[in-house]
Structures are given as C-alpha cells and as structure tokens.
Amino acid sequence: MMQSTQTMIRQGYTKRKIRLISVNILLIILTLCICGAMLIYGKTIYSLDTVIRVLSGEEIQGANFAIETLRLPRMLCGLLAGLAFGIAGNTFQTMLRNPLASPDIIGISSGSSIAAVFCILVLHMSGSGVSIxxxxxxIIVSIFIYVLSKGSGFSGGRLILIGIGVQAMINALISYLITKASQYDVSNALRWLSGSLNGASIESVPILSVVVVIFGVIILGLTKQLQILELGDEFSTTLGVKINLIRILLIISSVFLIAFATSVTGPIAFVAFLSGPIASRLVGLGAPNVLSSGLVGALLVLGADMIGQFAFSTRFPVGVVTGILGAPYMLFLLIVINRRGQA
Structure with a gap:
C-alpha cells in the first residue's frame, strides 16, 4: 500500500515536471517566433534570410536601417521589458498571496511615471535623463510604500491598500501636471504614459539586459522560498525560511525589474498583472512559474505591439492593447474576490 502511494506521488511529480518543461519550451518557441516576426514585418517585409544576413553584419541597402535601427531595438526592449514585468508581477502576487498585488496596481509603476512626467512637462527633459x-x-516610492506598510510587522494586505492609495495620489499629481503643461509637452507625456515601444533605442538594451539577467536570476534562485512564503509566515518560519531576508531580496529584485523596464517602455498596462495568472493556468497550480510568467509577459508585450501596429488602420501603442486585454480580466477578478468574500 505504501509502495503504491509512493509510486503515485512519483508519477504525479513526474507529470507535473514534464508539463512544466513542455510549457516553458512551447513559450520559448512562441517568443522566438514572434521576435522573428517583428524583424520581418513592417512597412517593408523582408525575408528571414535577409534578416539573418543583416544581423550577421552584411550590408543590404535599405534593410540595415529598418532592421538594425528600427525593428531590432523595438523587439529587444519589448522582450526584456515583458520578461521584467512578468517576473516582477508574479513575484509580488505570489509573495503577497493576492492576485491584485501587481506593481502596476500597488503604485510602483506610478512611482516611475510621476518622475518621468515631471521631467518631460516641467524640466523639458528627454532621453536618458527621463529614464534615470x-x-x-x-525605487524611492517603493521604499516609501514598504516603510508605511511595515508598522509593527509586515502585512501584505496593508501593503496593497497603501500602494493603491499612493497610486491614487500619484495619478492625481500626474493629472495636475498635465493640466498645467503646454499642449506640445502633454502629447509627449501622454505617449510615455500609455506605454510604448516607439521610442525604443539600442542604447537602452545593455543596461536593461543586465538588470533582467541579474535580478531575474536572483528571483529564479529564490523560487522555492517564494513558493513557501505563499503558505504564510508561520509555515515559512517553521520550514526554516528567513522570511524577512527573503522578502526584502524579492521586493528589491522586483522593484528594480519594474523600475528599469518602466523607464524604457513606460508603464505598459496590465502585463505584470496578467502574466502570473496566465502562467499558473498553463503550468498548473503549485508548479514553479517564475520563468513561465516572464515568458508570458514577453509574449503579451510583443504580441500586443504587433496587434497595435498591424491589426488596425490606426497604429496604437502597446499599452493601449494590453489595457484593453487586462481591464475585463481585472473586473472579472474583482467580482470573483467579492463573491468569495460574501461566501
């Protein structure tokens, strides 16, 4: 009987592992396909052979500028930002045990936005100055939210509520700055706030790559501890997890991912919010889904950008498309949470 139970457990574990690996491989293949499509398609459609030759360093008249200067930075920034948003969003949702605990809902993305809008509208800055x-x-707003939520002890619910309040205050300040600015500056600020890959440049890629690799690897390395934190502080302490240290490392890593990604693309709506739940559905509940969430985030950003560019007669920023996708899900989630609360 015991042997039979152990066999069933091993078989279940093997099935879950095979499902996780299969889903991640599929997501990687889809991501590579859409990356290739972004390099191929545009006003001029180039063959895959032409793209490979250009990326290999060959000079092809007209193709080099379109592929290397316009499409490649756009694709790389979208890929890296999507990975960052997906991983960070899933980390917050898992750690705080709440699907609403997304960086773009609890004020972290808004923290980056207020500085960017101030620089654009008041200081008339652009480029790297706005990003910095x-x-x-x-980072400062994230620290402020964390300190306010700490109190006598850490509370995920308190952090979410304070974050939502801080976001509301920051959004009010952004609205005030927009109403007082000149019409020309407002269009630049709104373009940044909508979340867009239009201003992507190859200069942004190295630093964003380093940030995604370093802090993404840290979160991946803490995947087991992150899953244990989802059980609650008492269970985590019993299982030997240093909850304060692990939580601070996860928060710092996630904040850096969000801040740097937002500085490059603007606050792309709902990518951090959607990536984790979609990944959980794909790999199965209880499976480690940090990498899967990052890949889903990359697919959402790249896919939404392709839709915004080519699916309509008018081109839309990527944030508009992800906002249309994410808003109904958020309403659905709020209804579900409300019904569970009533139950």
Whole structure:
C-alpha cells in the first residue's frame, strides 16, 4: 500500500515536471517566433534570410536601417521589458498571496511615471535623463510604500491598500501636471504614459539586459522560498525560511525589474498583472512559474505591439492593447474576490 502511494506521488511529480518543461519550451518557441516576426514585418517585409544576413553584419541597402535601427531595438526592449514585468508581477502576487498585488496596481509603476512626467512637462527633459529619473523615483516610492506598510510587522494586505492609495495620489499629481503643461509637452507625456515601444533605442538594451539577467536570476534562485512564503509566515518560519531576508531580496529584485523596464517602455498596462495568472493556468497550480510568467509577459508585450501596429488602420501603442486585454480580466477578478468574500 505504501509502495503504491509512493509510486503515485512519483508519477504525479513526474507529470507535473514534464508539463512544466513542455510549457516553458512551447513559450520559448512562441517568443522566438514572434521576435522573428517583428524583424520581418513592417512597412517593408523582408525575408528571414535577409534578416539573418543583416544581423550577421552584411550590408543590404535599405534593410540595415529598418532592421538594425528600427525593428531590432523595438523587439529587444519589448522582450526584456515583458520578461521584467512578468517576473516582477508574479513575484509580488505570489509573495503577497493576492492576485491584485501587481506593481502596476500597488503604485510602483506610478512611482516611475510621476518622475518621468515631471521631467518631460516641467524640466523639458528627454532621453536618458527621463529614464534615470523614472528608475530612481520608482525605487524611492517603493521604499516609501514598504516603510508605511511595515508598522509593527509586515502585512501584505496593508501593503496593497497603501500602494493603491499612493497610486491614487500619484495619478492625481500626474493629472495636475498635465493640466498645467503646454499642449506640445502633454502629447509627449501622454505617449510615455500609455506605454510604448516607439521610442525604443539600442542604447537602452545593455543596461536593461543586465538588470533582467541579474535580478531575474536572483528571483529564479529564490523560487522555492517564494513558493513557501505563499503558505504564510508561520509555515515559512517553521520550514526554516528567513522570511524577512527573503522578502526584502524579492521586493528589491522586483522593484528594480519594474523600475528599469518602466523607464524604457513606460508603464505598459496590465502585463505584470496578467502574466502570473496566465502562467499558473498553463503550468498548473503549485508548479514553479517564475520563468513561465516572464515568458508570458514577453509574449503579451510583443504580441500586443504587433496587434497595435498591424491589426488596425490606426497604429496604437502597446499599452493601449494590453489595457484593453487586462481591464475585463481585472473586473472579472474583482467580482470573483467579492463573491468569495460574501461566501
């Protein structure tokens, strides 16, 4: 009897592992396919052979500018930002045990946005200056939210509520700045706030790559501890997890991912919010889904950008498309949570 139970457990574990590996491989293949499609398609459609030759360093008249200067930075920034949003969003949702605990809902993305809007509208800055200010502001606002939520002990629910309040305050400040700015500056600020890959440049790729690799690897390395934290502080302490240290490492890593990604693309709506739940559905409940969430985030950003560019007669920023996708899900989630609360 015991042998039979152990066999069933091993078989279940093997099935879950095979499912996880299969889903991740499929997500990687889909991501590579859409990356290739972004390099191939545009006003001029180039063959895959032409794209490979250009990326190999060959000079092809007209193709080099379109592929290397316009499409490649756009694709790489979308890929890296999607990975960052997906991993960070899933980390917050898992750690705080609440699907609403997404960085773009609890004020972290807004923290980067307020500095960027201030720089654009008041200081008339652009480029790397705006990005640096957005990163610093995102980190400062995150620390502010964490300190306010700490109190006598850490509370995920308190952090979410304070984060939502801080976001509302920041959004009010952003609205005030927009109403007082000139019409020309407002269009630049709104373009940044909508979340877009239009301003992506190859100069942003190295630093964003380093940030995604370093802090993504840290979160991947803490996957087991993150799953244990989902059980609650008492169970985590019983199982030997240093909850304060692990939580701080996860929060710092996630904040850096969000801040740097937002500084490059703007606050792309709902990618961090959607990636974790979609990944959980794909790999199965209880399976480690950090990498899967990052890949889903990359697919959402790249796919939404392709839709925004080519599916309509008018081109839309990627954040508009993800907002249309994410808003109904958020309403559905709120209804579900409300019904569970009533039950």
């Amino acid at each position: 200010a957005a990163v610093l502001s995102g």
